[in-house]
Amino acid sequence: MERQYPAHPVPADLVPAAPTAAELALLAQLDAWFAAHRDEFIADLIDWVTYPSVSDDTQAAPGAPFGPDVAAVFERVLARAAELGFQTETHDGYAISVLGDPPSGAEEIGLASHLDVVPAGENWTIAPYEAFYRDGFVLGRGASDNKGPALVDLYLLRAFRDLGINLQHRLRVIYGGAEEVGMADLEHYAAHYPVPRLSIISDGGFPVNFAQKGNLIATIDFAAGPQLRGLKAGVAVNAVPATAGLVLAGLDPVTVLAATDRLPADLRSRLSVTAATGGTHLLVRGQSGHAAFPENTLNAITLLARALADSGLLDDPADQAAAVFLAQVLDTPWGDGTGTAIADDETGRLTQNGGIIAPYGDGLRLHIDIRYPVAADHETLLSALTRAASGVGGQVQTVRHAFPVYIERESPLVSLLQSTFNTFAEVDSVPFSMGGGTHARVLPNSITFGPGFGRDRVPVVNGVRTDSRPDFIPPENGFPHGPDEFVSIDNLWRGFRIYAITLIRLDKWLQHG
Known part of the structure; x- marks a missing residue:
């Protein structure tokens, strides 16, 4: 324009x-x-x-x-x-x-x-x-x-x-x-x-x-096993998700609680475990906020992925790989997990939010909101996302883009x-x-x-x-x-x-x- x-x-x-x-x-x-x-x-x-x-x-x-x-x-x-x-x-x-x-x-x-x-x-x-x-x-x-x-x-x-x-x-x-x-x-x-x-x-x-930073909205489609395919969380790509939960089929609450005991105390404090039809519901509470200002927020999708990846609750290799991938990609709100981290003096650090995740095909679709500094190039960021997703066969697509x-x-x-x-x-x-x-x-x-x-x-x-x-x-x-x-x-x-x-x-x- x-x-x-x-x-x-x-x-x-x-x-x-x-x-x-x-x-x-x-x-x-x-x-x-x-x-x-x-x-x-x-x-x-x-x-x-x-x-x-x-x-x-x-x-x-x-x-x-x-x-x-x-x-x-x-x-x-x-x-x-x-x-x-x-x-x-x-x-x-x-x-x-x-x-x-x-x-x-x-x-x-x-x-x-x-x-x-x-x-x-x-x-x-x-x-x-x-x-x-x-x-x-x-x-x-x-x-x-x-x-x-x-x-x-x-x-x-x-x-x-x-x-x-x-x-x-x-x-x-x-x-x-x-x-x-x-x-x-x-x-x-x-x-x-x-x-x-x-x-x-x-x-x-x-x-x-x-x-104003540039804005790149993208999706990553990737494979998941039978447990994670039902994962659904988030209400808007530009809002940090407040909660994320999943029914772990075939597992009782005692087993889930025992597995989560090995997690760090700060993560355990955000988990709740309840009985559900056919299994156990594991819920994580984060702290929502605006995707562009992630300070003092906690992405519930990230927390749930960490809990699942580190607890040993996922028997299926595809589920475990998907949880590890999510935990890595969303490791920080600054793009460290995708190789997109960048900053400049004029507009500061890149921010990256995984705002929505939902079932898609035989796997999951993650919606990502990236706000990138004036010094960055969105094509380079897309290439980094593609490399990060390649380990799980993920496919990256641009939903919309706005220049700085x-x-x-x-x-x-x-x-x-x-x-x-x-x-x-x-x-x-x-x-x-x-x-x-x-x-x-x-x-x-x-x-x-x-x-x-x-x-x-x-x-x-x-x-x-x-x-x-x-x-x-x-x-x-x-x-x-x-x-x-x-x-x-x-x-x-x-x-x-x-x-x-x-x-x-x-x-x-x-x-x-």
């Missing part, structure tokens, strides 16, 4: 070292407006999160290419925008738009995000789609990824209209419905509908995201956004790269910028910590793509106010080019 970002300089008076008096006065108005609408914002977010909007093209229908659940949340959001008096557009069921009040000019600034979510998965302590508000947080699948940020975009349109903030560019909020499963949503939009002159992707964290995103750190656009964020957050942060992928991969002239403060990059804003979390969920829960997902309303408000100033500055800068 060709990227054509504005290259003209940013006037010095547009990015002063401190907020201007006019900007401070406007922030006071914005803060008062958000406070007056806070309860309504929370109610809207709870409403949106109750929709289990998992994209599923196997249930596609005319006008609903991603299935009925995405279509339902689109319908609800369109209705809410219409209730608020905004013009809306539908884009063949792939995406929807909400338009700000038109200025005199025809060019647009976009705010793009998504309303689809990953499947709920396991290990929740709350009902994933019975969203609720407590202690400053909204909890439920999609609260932070990405319905909270998506709602910020709509409320910006409201605030600008209510406060009489007039721009020379029209604001267009674009909501996709398949960001989590390949981004065909905004690929379709970009191919068939007008693309804004510049868009902010509101599906990330502050400060400015200047680079890279925007020059010193470009005028990055500099404007970074300076604005640092000034109004009262921090001294720098642009960052990440393994997570956003619609910046497919929407021309777009850049990911907030509205979150995630993963310890900006733990303090305006002297206040942004890393608070609910004290009523387990410490390992609460992350995007994991159980007990939550979002801080105060953090969304902080993102809202920074976005407002940023849009005003972007509007002025684009008038110079």
Whole structure:
């Protein structure tokens, strides 16, 4: 995809070292407006999160290419925008738009995000789609990824209209419905509908995201014996599996427990053994999370493979070979087991997640999500996967691939956004790269910028910590793509106010080019 970002300089008076008096006065108005609408914002977010909007093209229908659940949340959001008096557009069921009040000019600034979510998965302590508000947080699948940020975009349109903030560019909020499963949503939009002159992707964290790793989704088909052929685990290739289990036919619980006693204590602590019809059920509990951020996660497929490979429970040589292969391939989330490990200074280490495994033919199919640094080449990675799979006769296939995103750190656009964020957050942060992928991969002239403060990059804003979390969920829960997902309303408000100033500055800068 060709990227054509504005290259003209940013006037010095547009990015002063401190907020201007006019900007401070406007922030006071914005803060008062958000406070007056806070309860309504929370109610809207709870409403949106109750929709289990998992994209599923196997249930596609005319006008609903991603299935009925995405279509339902689109319908609800369109209705809410219409209730608020905004013009809306539908884009063949792939995406929807909400338009700000038109200025005199025809060019647009976009705010793009998504309303689809990953499947709920396991290990929740709350009902994933019975969203609720407590202690400053909204909890439920999609609260932070990405319905909270998506709602910020709509409320910006409201605030600008209510406060009489007039721009020379029209604001267009674009909501996709398949960001989590390949981004065909905004690929379709970009191919068939007008693309804004510049868009902010509101599906990330502050400060400015200047680079995203490439993304390679692949499958490995390999042989297995009679025991492992029934193995099925994982809910999404881009989520670390929380649990993995298997019925060991013909084995009683006493035998299985005796065999697992030889395993390391930390692995044994994650196993549960129960009687099952015709055998014994062996279950492993890992720790789920986003595939692009595997720190503090534990892949349950990996743990189960290790337990089976090292316990001596598998008599069939094909089963044993399959378990050893799985344990090796998924040995670390950094690609060490497949020979794909690589890193660079700009984008860090490659990550590799075995997200789904399921029966396939006479064996198994493993779905792998690789996020690779800018310095790597996806063809080389495929060759390494093929070599790793050859020992068990495995076949590797590419499901989809996205090249890395890279925007020059010193470009005028990055500099404007970074300076604005640092000034109004009262921090001294720098642009960052990440393994997570956003619609910046497919929407021309777009850049990911907030509205979150995630993963310890900006733990303090305006002297206040942004890393608070609910004290009523387990410490390992609460992350995007994991159980007990939550979002801080105060953090969304902080993102809202920074976005407002940023849009005003972007509007002025684009008038110079």
